[in-house]
Amino acid sequence: VLLRPRSLEQACQLLAERGDEAMPIAGGTALEVLRRVGLLGQPVLVDIRGLPELRVVEAVDGELRLGATATLSEVQRHPRVRELAPLLCQAYGRVANVRVRNVATVGGNLAYADYRIDPPAALLVLGARVEARSQRGAREIPVRDFFRGPEETALAADELLTAIRVPVPPRGARAVFRKVTSLGENDWPCVGVAALVVEDQLHLGLTAVAPTPGYARVDVGGLDLVRAQDAAESAAVALLDPIADTRGSRRFKERLARVAVRDAVEEAWPQ
Numbered sequence: 001v002l003l004r005p006r007s008l009e010q011a012c013q014l015l016a017e018r019g020d021e022a023m024p025i026a027g028g029t030a031l032e033v034l035r036r037v038g039l040l041g042q043p044v045l046v047d048i049r050g051l052p053e054l055r056v057v058e059a060v061d062g063e064l065r066l067g068a069t070a071t072l073s074e075v076q077r078h079p080r081v082r083e084l085a086p087l088l089c090q091a092y093g094r095v096a097n098v099r100v101r102n103v104a105t106v107g108g109n110l111a112y113a114d115y116r117i118d119p120p121a122a123l124l125v126l127g128a129r130v131e132a133r134s135q136r137g138a139r140e141i142p143v144r145d146f147f148r149g150p151e152e153t154a155l156a157a158d159e160l161l162t163a164i165r166v167p168v169p170p171r172g173a174r175a176v177f178r179k180v181t182s183l184g185e186n187d188w189p190c191v192g193v194a195a196l197v198v199e200d201q202l203h204l205g206l207t208a209v210a211p212t213p214g215y216a217r218v219d220v221g222g223l224d225l226v227r228a229q230d231a232a233e234s235a236a237v238a239l240l241d242p243i244a245d246t247r248g249s250r251r252f253k254e255r256l257a258r259v260a261v262r263d264a265v266e267e268a269w270p271q
């Protein structure tokens, strides 16, 4: 069953009334894969693509607000995002291929919570928050607290992710996103790393190398590049718990992550 609410309130009402049998559908890219392999069952799908207020991307109060149903391509190409947080363009621009990016939404990407999704690396270092809404009210969840396990998030069954709020990094901050794939350029990552240097703080975001994306903050005050890389690598190692899959063994991913972290720090390091 596909339901098309005419307002956000109605969407929340449907999710509340239908309980566990209902789920939102946005771009449908992840749900289609689940359907094809027989894992979707027969849910009541609440289609949120027709709600224009959920698609807005804007800069407000020193933050970027990415509406949940904005597509990855829309965010990647958005002039305000390019100007204020180009790290997001790097991360969203590396997800899958252009056909997926043109349909998949930023809300669906986070809510899907596959352990390999790329964007959380960037969202974690930028200190982003998720806006959630249900009939019970609205709340914000830091992305750092959002992931609870593979395909498991802090969202309740009746909650919609309505937007992602991303603080604009200060001028002079340096940021880089690196994605390493082992099966092909546009494939899922073997490891994803974001590094952001703001004054003497290094923020690290990691994806695909643990059941959930990981974040660490490292004080690099007074350190030279090599020592900063050592410190970052140690912080990253504490977050590693890779899942072996067709893209690599645990050992391979651990080694790759260490190299990727050192490279990302080098690239983000102030010259």
Ligand SMILES: Cc1cc2nc3c(=O)[nH]c(=O)nc-3n(C[C@H](O)[C@H](O)[C@H](O)COP(=O)(O)OP(=O)(O)OC[C@H]3O[C@@H](n4cnc5c(N)ncnc54)[C@H](O)[C@@H]3O)c2cc1C
Pocket (backbone or CB within 6 Å): 023, 024, 025, 026, 027, 028, 029, 030, 031, 032, 033, 048, 068, 069, 094, 095, 096, 097, 100, 103, 104, 105, 106, 107, 108, 109, 110, 111, 112, 116, 117, 118, 119, 155, 159, 160, 161, 162, 186, 187, 188, 189
């Ligand atoms: C071939 C292929 C390759 C891919 N490669 C990558 C990759 O390299 N890197 C990467 O990061 N991702 C990759 N992905 C995953 C892709 O990013 C996700 O499929 C996509 O972002 C999901 O967004 P969607 O809008 O299509 O979600 P949907 O399929 O519509 O929904 C996904 C899940 O999120 C829930 N949901 C959707 N919107 C909301 C909302 N607003 N509030 C609450 N719950 C919601 C749905 O109920 C469902 O459980 C790939 C996908 C495919 C099909």
